[in-house]
Amino acid sequence: MHSTTKFHSLLDRLKLLPKIRSGWLGAPRMRRSITPGLTGLMTLFMVLTAVASAHARQPEASPRIDGPTAVARARVAADVLMSSYDPNKAWFPSSWWNSAVALQTIGDYMQRTGDRRYLGQLDNTFEKDKGVFPPGVLSGDPLLGNFTSRAIDDSEWWVLTWLQAYDLTRNPKYLDMAVTIANYVYGYWDTSTCGGGVWWNAERTYKNAVTNALWIRLTAELHNRIHGDHLWLARSSTAWKWFNGSGMINANGLVNDGLTDTCTNNGQTVWSYNQGMLIGAGLELWRATRDPSIMATVRRLADAAIGPNGLVASGILTESCDALDQTCDDNGKQFKGIFMRYWTDLVDTTHDRRYAAFLDTQAESIWNADRDAAGRLGTRWSGATSDAHPNVFDWRTQASALSALIGEIPVWTPQASLAATLSPAQPVVMPAASGNTPIALNLGVSATGWFPLNANASVQAPAGWGVSPTASQLHLQPHGTAVPVNGSIPLTLTVPSLATDGHHMVTANVAAAGLHFSTQADVLVAHSIDFDTGTVNETPWLWDPDGSQSNGVQNRFADGTAHFTYRFPFPFDTTSAHVTLTIDAEYLVQVSSDNQNWTTVLQENQRITDGSNKGNQTIDLTPYLGSGSDGAKPVYVKVSDAFPDDGWGGRVYHVTASFTE
Known part of the structure; x- marks a missing residue:
């Protein structure tokens, strides 16, 4: 994964390293003009790159995959993630800060592989979502413009996303936006309470780990990208010193969630993203200062994370909500991916075999134990599941696990x-x-x-x-x-x-x-149809999830202009069929034989937002039995929102269907 000192030295002697760093050697637009002599030089470079990719990481007793396979796995997983991107709203459905993290993850993928297919989606989000939005459109909070809101940490995630876009494109508009958001966040740095720190929200009610680790990282990133900067470096250094003295790092070297009203460690959950974010903050500040004490702290945090009292179960990074008697909420689903983004940075920076081996283990477990046939990656990287709290697969879990797969890709991109x-x-x-x-x-x-x-x-x-x-x-x-x-x-x-x-x-x-x-x-x-929604048993029947959501086991809902469609491929000798939906809220149900021409069969005419109309609704599908190319008689059932202006669309809990031949 990592270029070795000897390899760098050889490239330096061949006078290739400056050209490689500048993007000259092997640039696609230059290929046709490369002379025969340079062709031979390129061949040498390709051989050396392959050697470096194969030998740069040598973790002890860890599972390993080759560089080309790592690229291929990440490409498949990235494509699955981007299939959930909504180009109209320019986000991933129904999560504002999670969308920022998912887009940064796609940026990581593009930067690591050179595959720039998704730059358009990054820019689409930048242009469409930088304005002012009322609550409920893109976030539960009103958006104040320039990706800011009352949630200060949400604003900070967007700084990192646009700095990633700047690194990919060198377009100054992304760096300018990052500075704009950072200036907004700095307005919530307050020394009058707890001696410093950025407030978590505009109401100034809580000072916590993630908001301040984000602040250290983004200010150090700004310094490392703005020539001649002193301002952002000073702010980053001040915040690092404050964080280390705040008490949020406990005696075991683990980061608790935040501070009490009396400015002491509140002892709340050690989430992986808090630990990883502070590791990443220290790494970026270390790059700016080369202060060995910063790196010593980073290593202490890293060692604590994978130590006996850390965040690992049977070698796998495990969130507390990954327990089989719990389900991670939509926030927790992405925490481990944030950890792995900065763990990858740690591996790249330190070349420590122990850290590399841990990264290898996560990536291998995700691919081999936590992936379904559709290439979706789940929330429990061990693959563990239970009937009451099944392993969950959605775009948030996809983005999270993708970060570990990206970390496996060699720094020197494999040649094929x-x-x-x-x-x-x-x-x-x-x-x-x-x-x-x-x-x-x-x-x-x-x-x-x-x-x-x-x-x-x-x-x-x-x-x-x-x-x-x-x-x-x-x-x-x-x-x-x-x-x-x-x-x-x-x-x-x-x-x-x-x-x-x-x-x-x-x-x-x-x-x-x-x-x-x-x-x-x-x-x-299947000879019968009977499944709970929001579970893995629903997935094969879910033909088109569109922008629908599931916020837990046994429900799926579609608000606003979103919908979801089931396809029931009844046998070709079917003579009649019925489906029963356990459904509530403001539903609109339509049926089709071809997924194009729709007939409304159920509609709630009252604005019901409390679930009081929940019940079983049976629909006769016989008139809609189609004729599929596979010889089946498919029927499509689509659920959407009868009142798209208020955000309480149809919600389905259970589906059964019967048919006669």
């Missing part, structure tokens, strides 16, 4: 990568009483590199099932190490009528030029 996905990743099959059911799948392949690739693909279906083709080849012509090129192979899966109910895996393997990647589709065979 190969990734694959199967779609739909979680199809549902309702077999007829006799005959086989065909399902169309698509094997998507993406690659980066400098040379043409002939990707060989092989597909394995469950015993007794058919798949065609079982083997094929796809030619790809990458254009460099950054933006991936894509190709696809259509597949036909044949499911026998006697297939047993449950989940069945279809596996595809692709290989080219020493690169390998494996992907799966999780096919649900």
Whole structure:
């Protein structure tokens, strides 16, 4: 993961390091003008880069993956995350500060890989969301303009997001916005209470860890990007000194949540993001000052985090709300990712094998134990789950886990990568009483590199099932190490009528030029429909979640212009069908046979916001039985908001359906 001192020395002797740092060598726009001599030099550089990527990290007794695979995994996970981005509101649905963190995570991915496909979404958010908004539009609080609000820590997250955008683009508007927000935050630095510190909110009721660790990091980042700065460095140094003397770091080297009204450690939960944020704050300030005492504190914080009384269970970073008798709220879902962002910074900066090994372990556990067939990453990185408190998968958990996968990518971008996905990743099959059911799948392949690739693909279906083709080849012509090129192979899966109910895996393997990647589709065979919403059992049936949300187990709701759609692929010999929804609030329910032409079948005509109309509503689906390309008779059921102006749209708790053949 990390470039070695010897490698840097060699590059210096070859006079390559300054060119690499300036982005000259291998820049796509320069390729056609490179002379034969420089082509040989580039080849040497590619070899040296590959060697450095393979040998730079040498953690002791830790799981490891190669650099190309790390890039491929992160690319798949980043694409899944960005599928939840709402281009109209220019955010991730229903979370303001979480959106800032998710966008910064995508910025981390782009910076680490060179893949700049999502710069447009960053700028879309900047331009659309920098204005003034009333409460309930993008945040529960009114937004005051320039990404500020009464929540001071929310404002600070946006500083880091725009500094990341500045690093990616060098567009001064992002740096200017970061300074604007930072000046707003500085208005809440107050020495009259507890001797200093930034208030958590505009009401000045609480001084806490995250707000002040954010302040140290962002002021140090500003200093390190503004030539000749002294102001922001002074503010960062003052805040660091204040934080270390505040008492929020307890005797075990762990960061509690904040201070009491009498300015003592309140003993509240040690959240991973508080620990990680302060590590990141110290690292950025150390880069500005090279003060060894700062690095000593950073190491103490890091060692405490992974120590016997820290934040680790069986080697895996674990939030207190990850316990099997609890469920993390929408804030807690992203805490571990923030920790891992700054842990990656720690690994890059110190080259400490222990820290690198810990990072490796997190990434491997996420990919192998905490990932579903659709590439979604869950909140419990161990993969642990329970019926009452299942492992949760959503865009927040995706952004969080993605940070660990990004950390696995070598600093020197691998010269090639190969990734694959199967779609739909979680199809549902309702077999007829006799005959086989065909399902169309698509094997998507993406690659980066400098040379043409002939990707060989092989597909394995469950015993007794058919798949065609079982083997094929796809030619790809990458254009460099950054933006991936894509190709696809259509597949036909044949499911026998006697297939047993449950989940069945279809596996595809692709290989080219020493690169390998494996992907799966999780096919649900079902002869009945009965599921709670907001759970993993709902996922295969959820055809289009749009901007809907689930704030816990057994509910899904759609407010404003959002909706969610279920697809029920009834067998081709179905003669009648009904669905029952346990539903409340201001619902609008529509049904379609083709997902295009809709008929309203249920509508709440009263403005009900207290759930008092909760009940079972049964809908006759027989008139809407469609004709699918897979031979099924699909019906689409869409739930939306009957009164989109007040934010209390339809909420569904349970779904059952019956049919006759």
